Amino acid sequence: MPLIxxxxxxxxxxxxxxxxxxxxxxxxxxxxxYEPPSFPLDAASRRALAELSNNTDTRNYxxxxxxxxxxxxxxxxxxxxxxxxxxxxxxxxxxQHQSQSExxxxxxEPRKRQRAEEGAVTRLREEVPxxxxxCESAMRDVIDLRVELQDxxxxxxxxxxxxxxxxxxxxxxxxxxxxEGAKNEDEDLVMRDVQHDILGPLRILKNExxxxxxxxxxxxxxxxxxxxxxxxxxKRLWWDAVHSIDGKPLPDASRWFARNNAGGDDGEDxxxxxxxxxxxxxLSIYCPLSMVVMEQPYTSSVCKxxxxxxxxxxxxxxQPGHRATCPQTGxxxxxxxxxxxxxxxxxxxxxxxxxxxxxxDEDDEDExxxxxxxxxxxxxxxxxxxxxxxxxxxxLENLGLEPEEDAV
Numbered sequence: 001m002p003l004i005x006x007x008x009x010x011x012x013x014x015x016x017x018x019x020x021x022x023x024x025x026x027x028x029x030x031x032x033x034y035e036p037p038s039f040p041l042d043a044a045s046r047r048a049l050a051e052l053s054n055n056t057d058t059r060n061y062x063x064x065x066x067x068x069x070x071x072x073x074x075x076x077x078x079x080x081x082x083x084x085x086x087x088x089x090x091x092x093x094x095x096q097h098q099s100q101s102e103x104x105x106x107x108x109e110p111r112k113r114q115r116a117e118e119g120a121v122t123r124l125r126e127e128v129p130x131x132x133x134x135c136e137s138a139m140r141d142v143i144d145l146r147v148e149l150q151d152x153x154x155x156x157x158x159x160x161x162x163x164x165x166x167x168x169x170x171x172x173x174x175x176x177x178x179x180e181g182a183k184n185e186d187e188d189l190v191m192r193d194v195q196h197d198i199l200g201p202l203r204i205l206k207n208e209x210x211x212x213x214x215x216x217x218x219x220x221x222x223x224x225x226x227x228x229x230x231x232x233x234x235k236r237l238w239w240d241a242v243h244s245i246d247g248k249p250l251p252d253a254s255r256w257f258a259r260n261n262a263g264g265d266d267g268e269d270x271x272x273x274x275x276x277x278x279x280x281x282x283l284s285i286y287c288p289l290s291m292v293v294m295e296q297p298y299t300s301s302v303c304k305x306x307x308x309x310x311x312x313x314x315x316x317x318x319q320p321g322h323r324a325t326c327p328q329t330g331x332x333x334x335x336x337x338x339x340x341x342x343x344x345x346x347x348x349x350x351x352x353x354x355x356x357x358x359x360x361d362e363d364d365e366d367e368x369x370x371x372x373x374x375x376x377x378x379x380x381x382x383x384x385x386x387x388x389x390x391x392x393x394x395x396l397e398n399l400g401l402e403p404e405e406d407a408v
Contacts, residue, residue, distance in 0.1 A: 037200040040167035049163060049201055053156045058149060065149075068142045073234045073344075076135040080241035083124040088245060090117040132238070139234050140225060147216060147224075155208035162208075163201045170198065226253040229301055229341055236345045244352070285350045287311050288328050293354070297346035300326065303333040306346050313337060 041049065093114045199207070216224070225231040232253075239250045287294050287308035296309035305328040307315075316322050316337050323336045 034202070036203060037198055040170045040198055041163050041201065042167075046160075046164055046167060050160050053160050056153065056156060058153070061149065062146075065142055065146050069139070069230045069234070072135050072139045072142070073230075073237055076132055076139075076234065076238045077241045077344075079128050079131050079135075080238060081244070083121075083128045084242065084244055086117065086121050086124055090114070090121050093117055136234075136238075139231060143225060143228055143231055144216075148213075151212035151216070152209060155205055155212060158208045159201050159205040162204050166198065166204075221257040222253060226256060233341065233344065237348075240345045240348055244348070283349055283353060285353050289315055294346070294350055297343040297350065298340045299343035299346060300333075300335050300339050301341060302326075302335050302339045303328070303331050305331060306343055309340075309342070312340065 093110070097110060097114060235256060236250060285293050288305070290308055290311040292308060294306065294308040297306045298309035298312055299306040303326050305326055307327075312327075315327060316324060316335070321336075323334055325331070326333050326335050
């Protein structure tokens with residue numbers, strides 16, 4: 001006869017209903033207060049704790065933090081790009097109107113457009129700094145959460161290590177007491193000595209987390225964020241969006257938090273910061289390795305040199321240990337693939353340089369076309385003048401007069 005499971009036997013039967021008395025007992029039941037362990041973990045418990053620490057999966061959380069960094073960085077770039085673009089358009093409109101004659105009392109279409117642009121710029125001037133500040137504050141929160149996650153991971157591994165050390169120390173103390181004959185005198189005394197300083201994994205974990213949080217709280221803003229690659233990228237892209245037209249270089253990181261004016265305070269004079277401004281090198285859009293225009297600029301956080309991503313990745317993968325001296329001429333820093341990041345600011349600069357170069361080429365072509373037209377007209381005029389002079393000289397010869405000499 002085949003066996004019937006309990007689930008099959010109970011199929012179709014209603015579940016026993018809970019009585020009010022049972023529900024009241026459940027609500028009244030509570031776990032006892034936590035009591036620290038009296039003895040260190042045994043070998044089986046230590047193995048279970050180590051296995052638990054290795055099975056901590058935070059990949060989804062890390063991916064969410066990564067996406068937040070990308071969204072915040074792109075947002076601060078886009079809102080400042082829009083503000084700068086509208087300001088530039090308004091400036092051009094004003095210059096056009098200044099060069100044109102103004103009719104008193106006439107409300108023409110260009111003037112309506114200028115007023116609309118002025119209104120848009122005014123609104124953006126009020127909104128963009130606030131939105132930028134909110135983006136930066138959120139960016140710092142994301143970095144704080146990421147540090148907290150890493151500190152928690154480190155605390156778990158330290159808990160496993162210290163729990164093992166706690167067990168080893170307890171065993172050593174017990175062995176020493178036994179050797180001294182303490183067992184024959186007072187076995188309870190031996191056990192109390194073994195229990196001394198037993199924290200247990202929960203208390204160890206809590207202490208490690210509190211210690212890491214206290215250490216992070218003592219760091220300055222510069223120590224927390226100015227060394228974080230994501231925040232550096234956020235700040236550089238923000239600054240490049242604000243100063244994409246004037247090309248002003250990014251101030252040194254020591255001034256990022258003393259006075260945060262990367263949102264673009266109109267008309268503010270920063271002459272006192274000139275000695276702390278990072279000097280920008282001559283922009284080269286060509287990769288030092290492949291000598292082609294960089295379509296994927298990849299910058300080293302170690303030496304700040306930029307290469308085209310496929311070229312530097314291939315170069316480093318061919319090196320022993322995927323490490324090598326930076327191939328930039330004159331650089332002696334050792335680099336690896338993990339030191340590089342996608343440089344969005346450099347990409348924007350390359351795109352602007354290409355756009356300016358293309359515009360210059362188009363202007364040069366227009367000038368050449370105009371020059372060719374002028375040269376052709378001059379040539380035609382010269383031919384006509386020469387023919388007229390020849391006819392005049394022929395007429396003078398026919399009259400018996402000396403022809404005119406060419407003017408020197």
